[in-house]
Amino acid sequence: MLHAQAPRKDMSRQGKMIMIISADRENFQQIDSVTQVLSLAGKAIVQQDKTIFEADSIALNQLTNILEAFGNVHINDADSIHTYSQYLKYIGKEKKAYLNKKVKLTDGKGVLTTEELVYDEQTKIGIYYNGGKVVNGKTVLTSTEGYYYGETKDVYFKKNVFLRDSGFTVKTDTLLYNTNTGITTIVAPSTIVSGKQTIKAKDGYYDTKNKKAYFNQRPIIDDSAYTFTAEKIAIDDKTGLSEYDGNAVYRSKDSLAYDLIAGNIKANKKTNALLATQKPILLIKQPKDTIYISADTLFSSKLSELMKTKLIPVVRDSLIAVTTTKNSKDSNADRYFEAYYNVKIFSDSLQAVCDSLFYSGEDSVFRLFKNPIAWAQENQITGDTIYMFLQNKKPERLYVFENAMSIQKLTDKYYNQIKGNTINGYFINGKVDNLRAKGNAETVYYGLDEQNKYLAVNKATCDVIDMYFEQKAEGTKPQKIVLRNNLEGTAYPMRQVNHEEIRLRKFKWLDAQRPKSKFDIFSN
Known part of the structure; x- marks a missing residue:
């Protein structure tokens, strides 16, 4: 094989000399004082430092240290980065390559293809503009502009960026991707679509290998069943777990129509479970009388899963029975909520506090446990346990068992009272219509004359007490009381009795604990 016979000059000031390794044919031409071309053809190979250039033919100007390569061009950059094209112009003193036509760059992990690429051998940076x-495996990214960084294996995409991976896509204007780790970094407003779910994010990353994501700057998740937002969101697609931190808001799109607000919410996509802490608030929405619930902790999941391992307590003589959701036409009702510690409930028609709560979307029943107190207009109701039944998200019925007591404030001094083993209360249009105390029933009741002046105060015991209320625009007023079976009682003149002493045992007016507005819930 014949090598070039032209004199070789020291090009140290312009970069190391491009050395000829081999070629099938060589031809030397001295065109002028600054143009000295050595043409190599047939498996032409040259080298500069650790970079090897191969092509069908190479034209090398040894004075300027510039080469052009044609056909099946291959640049081997220290066995770490390989670049291919059909045309190459290489500036030796700058170590910069200009590649055209069917350009391909690979680092052993990802493959970059384009029609035009500028590659810097010193910085290991490749750029395309068109x-x-x-x-990279199942991940495909396209853009108008791209910047490849060989040292870090990062690719910086700009303009009309689109990423497609198994199960999701990303559309944005700017994106950073690492071919080694498979991590996609969000640096600009981006839209991520996965099935029926869309994520709007400005900052964060997605690990395509481990299927984990983390987003900042209040991303928004829009799913077919809900929307979710928070200051920060972390998602693990493999486990189905996610965490929403900082002013987290969950809004359901189903018929139950509820919002969950908290400082922190953890979710399990596989079980549809939600755990809300840091001042959580649940809103059961309706046009005129939204129900607000706050507690130290709120938890929600699928009712059908709970009932596989646990029976929900049912009132024996209740009008509404709790059933499984297997035959339910509305699968959206297959959800329950639990609230723990310092529970508060507010709606315009009903308020309550308790230690813990259970609510089912299947039967629309609030179950209040441990020192529950409920208020409806001027009525305060207490007992060991209280069930509140809703119809169309409005109070329909209230059931209290064990140590049940109802107190109605008339004045700062006078209070109607009924007490029994159980109390059943019924509502019309969200207002109390009647109450029934049953079992060891007791009452203190203030009677009125036709001029609505107090006649006397009655204290009595019997088996059953029914109290009926008159519906007024401003609220409800006691209309009459009916005492049934085994009646014993006394009527006292108003001026001849100590009204505090005749109150029923365990009488406590607890209005200070009553949530007066939704703002009491939000400030909990």
Whole structure:
């Protein structure tokens, strides 16, 4: 094989000399004082430092240290980065390559393809300006502009960026991707679509290998069943677990129509479970009388899963029975809520506090446990346990068992009272219509004359007490009381009795604990 016979000059000031390794044919031409071309053809190979250039033919100017390569060009950059094209112009003193036509760059992890690429051998940076694509396993990224960093294996995509991976896509204007780790970094407003779910994010990352994501700057998740937002969101697609931190808001789109607000919410996509802490608030929405619930902790999941391992307590003589959701036409009702510690409930028609709560979307029953107190207009109701039944998200019925007591404030001094083993209360249009105390029933009741002046105070015991209320625009007023079976009682003149002493045992007016507005819930 014949090598070039032209004199070789020291090019140290312009970068190391491009050395000829081999070629099938060589031809030397001295065109002028600054143009000295050595043409290599047939498996032409040259080298500069640790970079090897191969092509069908190479034209090398040894004075300027510039080469042009044609056909099946291959640049081997220290066995770490390989670049291919059909045309190459290489500036030796700058170690910069200009590649055209069917350009491909690979680092052993990802493959970059484009029609035009500028690659710097010193910085290991490759740039394209007229469209390119990177393929890394199942991940495919395209953009108008791209910047490849060989040292870090990062690719910086700009303009019309689109990422496609198994199960999701990303559309944005700017994106950073690492071919080694498979991590996609969100640096600009981006839209991520996965099935029926869309995520709007400005900052964060997605680990395509481990299927984990983390987003900042209040991203928004829009799913077919809900929307979710928070200051920060962390998602693990493999486990189905996610965490929403900082002013987290969950809004359901189902018929139950509820919002969950908290400082922190953890979710399990596989079980549809939600755990809300840091001042959580549940809103059961309706046009005129939304129900607000606050507690130290709120938890929600699928009712059908709970009932596989646990029976929900049912009132024996209740009008509404709790059933499984297997035959339910509305699968959206297959959800329950639990609230723990310092529970508060507010709606315009009903308020309550308790230690813990259970609510089912299947039967629309609030179950209040441990020192529960409920208020409806001027009525205060207490007992060991209280069930509140809703119809169309409005109070329909209230059931109290064990140590049940109802107190109605008339004045600062006078209070109607009924007490029994159980109390059943019924509502019309969200207002109390009647109450029934049953079992060891007791009452203190203030009677009125036709001029609505107090006649006397009655204290009595019997088996059953029914109290009926008159519906007024401003609220409800006691209309009459009916005492049934085994009646014993006394009527006292108003001026001849100590009204505090005749109160029923365990009488406590607890209005100070009553949530007066939704703002009491939000400030909990």
